[in-house]
Amino acid sequence: MDILPILATLRRHKITALLIVLEIALTCAIVCNAVFLIAQRLHRMDMPSGVAEHELVQIQVVDIGDRPDAKARGEEDLAALRAIPGVKSVARINQLPFTDSSWNNSIFLSPTQTQPTLNATMYFGIDVLKTLGAQLIAGRDFNASEYAEYRDAIRDPKLTPHVIIITQALAQKLWPGESALGKTIYFDPQTPLRVIGVVAGLIRPSLSEGEHAAQWSTVVPLRFSGGGSYVLRTDPGQRERVIRAAVTALKTLDPKRIFRQQRTLDDARAEFFQGDRAMTGLLVGVIVALLLVTGLGIVGLASFWVAQRRRTIGVRRALGATRANILHYFQTENFLLATIGIALGMVLAYGINLVLMLHYELPRLPWFYFPAGAIALWLIGQAAVLGPALRAAAVPPVVATRTV
Secondary structure, X not given: OOOHHHHHHHHOOHHHHHHHHHHHHHHHHHHHHHHHHHHHHHHHHOOOOOOOHHHEEEEEEOOOOOOOOHHHHHHHHHHHHHOOOOEEEEEEEOOOOOOOOOOEEEEEOOOOOXXXXXXXXXXXXXXXXXXXXXOEEEEOOOOHHHOEEHHHHHHOHHHOOOEEEEEHHHHHHHOOOOOOOOOEEEOOOOOEEEEEEEEOXXXXXXXXXXXXXXXXXXXXXXXXXXXXXXXXEEOHHHHHHHHHHHHHHHHHHOOOOOEEEEEEHHHHHHHHOHHHHHHHHHHHHXXXXXXXXXXXXXXXXXXXXXHHOHHHHHXXXXXXXXXXXXXXXXXXXXXXXXXXXXXXXXXXXHHHHHHHHHHHOOOOOOOOHHHHHHHHHHHHHHHHHHHHHHHHHOOOHHHHHHOO
């Protein structure tokens, strides 16, 4: 079909055509970036933790302070929890993934270094790897003689163990392409820590350092007698029963005990990413609303033009134009407007992405979002104009020519 008559008609309706082009452009720009943001949120919510999430439960009690019998009471608690049927392993750990509260340390590669290389989180407790289910891929776990009491190490740094286990992501960041085993890192100039093991993954409790640092974690052989959480590993189907049994066992040892958390790690993850799910739902709603408004705008514009051109359509029908010709005319006209709007929308989408990259540290919008957005808007445009176009094609030539 010759598009010159279509362009001539659009020039006589500049304002109306411009409004629909701007609407399509704005929709294209927002939808492309919104879909990209949704993909980023879904990727964030699906990030691996490196632990046996579906097998873990957390029992957190209120810490009543530095008691002289804290170590003995802790051992008594652990023995009672290990005796629960179905429990595979128990540990008292300073922190857990998806709790949004992180114990962090600066990492130095030499004792004379003035600025830290990076910041990493620190897990500690007995049997951390075994209980969490973190996979050791190189080196070994700690042995009994390497553990020290956390409170003693705080009072006297010389008592801090000099061995450490780190994640593969942290190892590659510190020594790209090299084996981390035997390497030394420092929390401070007086505390050298030799890497004896590397785990495949162990996510940080908080993502405040950014997703790129999510797997920068360390495990230190410190015994934790007060505070923290009891973590129990069991079969997925027994978690609720184990939680009830663990609370009963701990209350039996101390009826006055106050519990802060009683949950599975799946529950902790769901709560941790609650904001991301809400944002994803909001963005989906925005996309649906924009596409609906754009589709209705195209329907309204096409219906208006059909009503205005009723006599012209009748003349064309009388001169031999078929219903298919009229239908294709309106579809082609809409396709041209949509194409111009999409082209402008892509430029606008790129500009919005640059702003998001600058202020919110988002990655660059991948190129394939542009053709995907264009195809979606083309399809919506053609579907929206179909009804008015069919009504235009159905105008009888005799009725149209009698309309003045």
